[in-house]
Amino acid sequence: MSQQASQETILEVRDLVKEYNRKKVLKKLSFEIHEGEILSFIGPNGAGKTTLLKILSGFLTSDSGAVYISQKEVTNQLDLLNKKVSTVFGGGNGFYKNASVVENLFFFASLMGLRRHTIPEKIKHVLKQVELTEHQDKKVGHLSMGMLQRLHIARGLLKDSPILLLDEPTNGVDAEISHSLRKIIKNIAQHGTAVILTSHILQEVSDLSDQIFLLYHGEIMFSGDLSHIIAASGVAYIDRPATLEESYLGLLAKIGGNHA
Numbered sequence: 001m002s003q004q005a006s007q008e009t010i011l012e013v014r015d016l017v018k019e020y021n022r023k024k025v026l027k028k029l030s031f032e033i034h035e036g037e038i039l040s041f042i043g044p045n046g047a048g049k050t051t052l053l054k055i056l057s058g059f060l061t062s063d064s065g066a067v068y069i070s071q072k073e074v075t076n077q078l079d080l081l082n083k084k085v086s087t088v089f090g091g092g093n094g095f096y097k098n099a100s101v102v103e104n105l106f107f108f109a110s111l112m113g114l115r116r117h118t119i120p121e122k123i124k125h126v127l128k129q130v131e132l133t134e135h136q137d138k139k140v141g142h143l144s145m146g147m148l149q150r151l152h153i154a155r156g157l158l159k160d161s162p163i164l165l166l167d168e169p170t171n172g173v174d175a176e177i178s179h180s181l182r183k184i185i186k187n188i189a190q191h192g193t194a195v196i197l198t199s200h201i202l203q204e205v206s207d208l209s210d211q212i213f214l215l216y217h218g219e220i221m222f223s224g225d226l227s228h229i230i231a232a233s234g235v236a237y238i239d240r241p242a243t244l245e246e247s248y249l250g251l252l253a254k255i256g257g258n259h260a
């Protein structure tokens, strides 16, 4: 999973800016992700994480900056972004509750324009990827939070896109489900998909990420792999390394100090 020189850059973001009502909520963000990598954005509520994912998935336009997918510029080309990037925002809505898991996936696969005869096989494959096969005939309204979250990911995988965005993928699920979702996410990346996720669950971020970006008021304040982030925080113990959570709190205190 960790980055090798030979891996292709799938997505590149340069100096991305987004304003809401003349207030900058993303301030010149730049980063890139390679195939098979997992990159995480962490940061306080309102830092701009979801806004960034919405721009990358073609739901929102940016005000300046550029986005490239496999070296081709796709900035604000909403249809193209939508086609190339799969996004999972999660939550309780977005499916037909009286229809089954398979029926819902069939519907969305048709909407996405998958060729009809390829859909059953594709659905079988994505259900296996998210370990939902045995629940395929359940009504969506009867699914647990964890199953629903896996169904969101399954829908995201229908598109076969090289980039998967996950906004707080384990929000509201218990520790066991969260663990199984992490395994699923790792597995998706191991098959070559570039995964970008946001999360407030720092144990999950430290477990999954090849690169971590700390976003604060729309700015990337720190970035690097886990050991780099921990070192940058300056938080250290005699008998063990600091956790990401301890380091994150240390970094926020530093940022707060500098902004005071």
Ligand SMILES: Nc1ncnc2c1ncn2[C@@H]1O[C@H](COP(=O)(O)OP(=O)(O)OP(=O)(O)O)[C@@H](O)[C@H]1O
Pocket (backbone or CB within 6 Å): 020, 021, 025, 043, 044, 045, 046, 047, 048, 049, 050, 051, 052
């Ligand atoms: N539609 C909107 N109109 C105006 N301002 C918005 C809109 N959506 C988001 N914002 C503002 O943009 C900023 C970034 O919000 P965003 O939802 O991207 O943060 P976030 O990092 O995802 O937060 P959280 O951790 O709570 O999910 C916030 O100040 C938010 O209030």
Ligand SMILES: [Mg+2]
Pocket (backbone or CB within 6 Å): 049, 050, 051, 167
């Ligand atoms: Mg958010």
